Amino acid sequence: MELSESVQNGLQSLADPVIFDLKTFSVLIDVAFRSLLSAHADSSVLDQTEFKRVDQTLLKHCHTAATTFILEGVKQNADKSTISSCLEDVRFDAERTELFYATYQKYKSDVETLLSSIGRCPPHINDLSWRLEYRIKNGHVHKVNEPSYLISLNVEKASNGGSLEDVNFSCTMEQLQDLVGKMKDAAKSLEKATQL
């Protein structure tokens, strides 16, 4: 895991027992995780009593570094050895590394959810209902005699919190066959993707 210079600087000051004693350190780590995960921006996260004696500029810098490090770690799905080697590089002692890793484990899945919420997600198909329609004739042709299918897909949309919606369309038999073939193709290529 590569870290930029400013993040490394911030983490180094976090590791310094003169600036942050162990209690303040643990509070700051916790605050970093919570400020990332809280649903709305809270400008008073750093107004804790433990931080009163720390220089505010340094505190903000360290907070930025910690949040960036957390995001990078979760983004790369870093395991314990990676994180500890990274933290050792910025002179964390074993106790602090352990403390950080414990907090990291505690919040990791939540941060993962947060990161996976970045991006787009097409609606999921939950259910399907269909009706066969047989057209005998229309306004122009006396004898048509062809079937068509009315398909209704029940989809779950990601954008508005998993609400259910219907997608309706009608298609001829060839189009339906094409659709089914495409779906089979998709399923097959998914299977293929697992066999790397």
Next chain:
Amino acid sequence: MEEVDKILIHSLKQTGTNVGKDVQSVKHFTSELIVEAVVRCLRVIDSALGSGLSPSLPPGMSARFRVGMSLAQACQDLGYKGEIGYQTFLYSNEPEIRSLLMFLVEKLPKESAEALDQPAGKSALLQKSIAAQIKAQLAMPWLPPSCRLPMLCKTQNPGPSYSFQCQNLSLPHFRNVPGNKQLKEEKDYHRDFLLPVTAQLSRHASVPASLMEHHAAELSATHEWENEWNSQGLLSRLTPEEYRSRKRARLQKRIDEQLRTATQPRPDSLSAHRSGSDLTELLQFFGGSPLPGDILTKGTRFTHTEKFTFTQEPERSAQQMAAAASSLPSSHQSEEDLQTQQQEELAALQQKLQQLCLSLEEVGGDIRQLTVSKQQVSDELKQKELSNAEKEDSVLVKKRTIDLLPDAENNLAKLQALVEGSAKRVVNLAAQWENHRAPLIDEHRRLKELCSNREMESSRKLTEIKELHDKIRQSAEEAKKKDGLYKQLITEFENLPKDVSRSAYTARILEIVGNIRKQKEEITKILSDTKELQKEINSLTGKLDRTFAVTDELVFKDAKKDESVRKSYKYLAALHENCTQLIQTIEDTGTIMREIRDLEEQIETENGKKTVSNLEKILEDYKAIRQENSALAAKIRDA
């Protein structure tokens, strides 16, 4: 044999042979399977050799025969010593096939071990993990939304999603470059008013995206800088700060020049002049360069005219400001009034502007004339001053000579003495100068040499530094690669099936070796037993012979005298003969028994060769060939 077969089948599966699950040993191999296995092995061993062979048996009999022949030929080319021909493949028997397959499997290249040494690239690893994820998710059953467990929610719920939007973050630059002093106000802002990063953005959802983007930008900037520094910066022999400032100055100059040529003023239009000047002002403003004058003091013709033309710029802008300000209070008058007023104002201003322009040009012409005349006058002044000084000198000399005239001779002698003294002094000084000069020149040369030495050394060191940099980078990369490889191998090792364990194999091998040793001991024991028995038999025979000879002699002697003894002698002879016959018979039985055992073994091996079924097969194939032949003949006849 079972172990051997298992290993053989495992290796054959690895070469891509489709061995069915019910095939447990070589005994169950069909001709098709044998051909496929052999061809796949041949392809792996030598792709050129195996590419001409098809892994499936053709239906036609003669074609099968040909395939068998070519396979046999290929195996012999590879160096197979055993008996091999088309019959090996078509009418198989177990031991032959086993030995052939063992030979081929041993010949298989051990490439798999080498292939693992290359670390998979980052993308390959990523794809692998993606595949694992997909697999895991496919294994989980889909549940309708209402009965989803929280465990499934993460993968099956779409969840809210935000697009990747990032905004600029304002970060405190703590412990920045030491030379770069921060303003006090900036420091105060960072300390007292700057919000923590997670609270800075209007949309909280874009905080992670912005943070990651910021970090990535910083990282790539450092990479870029390192690349440039290693390729060009080191060679320039400057400190990083100097290099940076020089580069900045160079870029600034380039931009300035570009803009200046782009906005080259046309003498006829005044507006162009103004825009040009605005741009240069703008440049000075945003460039914030420490020496804004530097750029313009180069003294191009343009800058001079500019200076003349735009000295009144501030005044004008102040006037404009005043006009704008005066128009402000009247803004709540009716619109028409406003418009007419504005038009009037505009006309007035334009008039004024024209007037000003005219006066400006006049004044500019005056100034130019005046400067030219001023220069002329100052030149004249200088010349006059020079001639004045010359004249003053000559007057002084003449005055002195006139003073000296009354006592001419005395003064002449004095003057001569003076001249001589000065000549001597000059010679003296020249000698002294020479004395001084020699060591100084030496010193100069020495220093020059030293300097060049130093330069050479510095360039040598520079190359060394560069090499070291390269080495460091290479080592770091190698270490990273090795680390990745190690991790990958560990995961692979964990994923490996544990059933084909090495230790089990070695234990089995050791067991077999132990068994063999035991058997060997038993064999030697039996051998020694047999030897002992043979010895005993020999000694007993000898004893018997001797006893018989002695008895025979004794009884023969007595037989001449006594009739009953003669009879007994006859009996003795008969007994001896019968016993000999008996022994002979026993020996014969032994040999026959041995022969029987040999024959039984032979029968078994013959049975193992599936002779009957093979013969039947051969018969069938023979029929098939005859049919084919007759069909071909019929075709020929038809044709």
